[in-house]
């Protein structure tokens with residue numbers, strides 16, 4: 193998952209884009225970048241690392257302008273090593289475009305071929321985002337020949353893009369001399385929302401992956417961008433929007449609610465914290481059915497994401513809620529780290545078990561999800577080492593059995609702990625005394641209870657049903673062969689060979 197932001201402001205935006213990226217850091221920890229625009233000139237800086245480590249004062253000073261976009265990256269195509277794949281991306285024609293993408297395309301190979309053979313465009317990286325930008329640029333070039341208004345030209349290009357591109361994409365882009373654009377794929381798999389801030393000088397606008405970024409900067413949430421919709425904010429701050437596909441249907445990724453998004457965000461009308469409380473409620477009922485409650489002394493979350501789930505579950509079951517794992521606040525999210533060895537090592541660096549809470553007790557550990565089992569394997573072990581008698585485990589998400597192709601980096605079935613294993617076998621694998629998974633229908637209900645207007649969800653990693661309808665076993669086999677090799681980060685070096693230079 194990546195985090196994207198764009199601000200069309202009335203005063204310099206470099207600091208605001210930086211602040212927004214800090215608020216979206218949980219969506220991507222590998223690289224960060226900002227591109228601003230002033231007097232038809234783009235300035236850009238991007239590098240590996242966390243936002244706070246990437247941008248020094250001198251870099252911030254080199255980002256002038258009242259409009260800017262930014263991205264924090266969690267790679268799902270290409271690799272975490274390549275700085276050329278960090279975002280934003282830039283192309284010089286037509287007009288000059290900077291571009292930030294969250295999601296993952298499912299037909300990038302076909303598009304690459306078309307771009308090379310038909311559109312005569314060169315793609316210089318393995319990133320699907322560069323492919324998407326070039327499709328946008330090509331379609332914008334064609335639309336610019338049609339004597340349309342600015343917004344009509346942009347929406348015409350996006351309509352054509354939706355016809356060619358499949359997969360997940362939430363995008364913010366800046367077009368020199370025109371303004372800022374945001375759009376979302378026809379299923380609305382990845383989130384994108386619009387906010388505004390009324391100032392004495394006029395209204396400023398912001399597009400962001402999550403509402404927490406708007407709120408943190410004093411913007412009010414106007415609305416989510418609809419699936420297939422595009423929003424264009426011109427340089428005079430006029431806002432235009434249009435539905436650019438007749439095949440649009442809201443199918444957001446349910447994993448955003450389970451894990452990715454911050455609890456204080458509201459996505460597609462659903463406050464994430466409330467959704468997690470609801471998950472706790474449904475999971476409590478399942479735990480009551482499958483485990484003997486008299487066997488459980490305390491309920492414990494695995495920090496951070498599962499806290500609301502565990503809290504609500506404990507309350508519903510009338511059990512004590514305790515925090516036995518202390519989280520090192522300087523270690524980030526382990527699941528989105530690149531490479532299994534660093535993820536494994538980081539679980540122990542991140543969480544420490546306090547024996548005062550574990551000694552001679554039967555514990556029910558609650559996590560939001562079990563994906564590769566990296567966390568749960570270590571945690572059960574740590575709980576026992578800290579003196580727990582029995583260790584039960586409950587997951588707010590069902591068993592993850594299928595690869596994700598829409599922006600979560602789990603490209604092979606083999607890496608998933610629940611692949612080819614029953615619940616009992618996963619339980620044995622993580623070393624627990626009992627394991628309860630949320631049911632998929634209950635997970636959906638947890639979100640639907642809050643917004644029944646969501647058509648359906650992308651739940652592919654649980655049930656193997658891919659909302660874009662273009663994924664079959666042959667596709668998954670190819671993906672596994674391409675990306676199945678372990679990705680280990682080798683260097684943090686910084687250099688941008690192409691595009692707008694870091695300066």
Ligand SMILES: O=P(O)(O)OC[C@H]1O[C@H](OP(=O)(O)OP(=O)(O)O)[C@H](O)[C@@H]1O
Nearest residue numbers: 496497525526527562563564565566567
């Ligand atoms: O089975 P796994 O492959 O370990 O993946 C699942 C775990 O990874 C995530 O935690 P993470 O440390 O990324 O972030 P958090 O602090 O937000 O919980 C998630 O919350 C689970 O704890």
Ligand SMILES: NC(=O)CC[C@H](N)C(=O)O
Nearest residue numbers: 193194267268269294295
């Ligand atoms: N998780 C994401 O949104 C990744 C964006 C893009 N596919 C990349 O790899 O950079």
Ligand SMILES: [Mg+2]
Nearest residue numbers: 494495496497
């Ligand atoms: Mg976690």
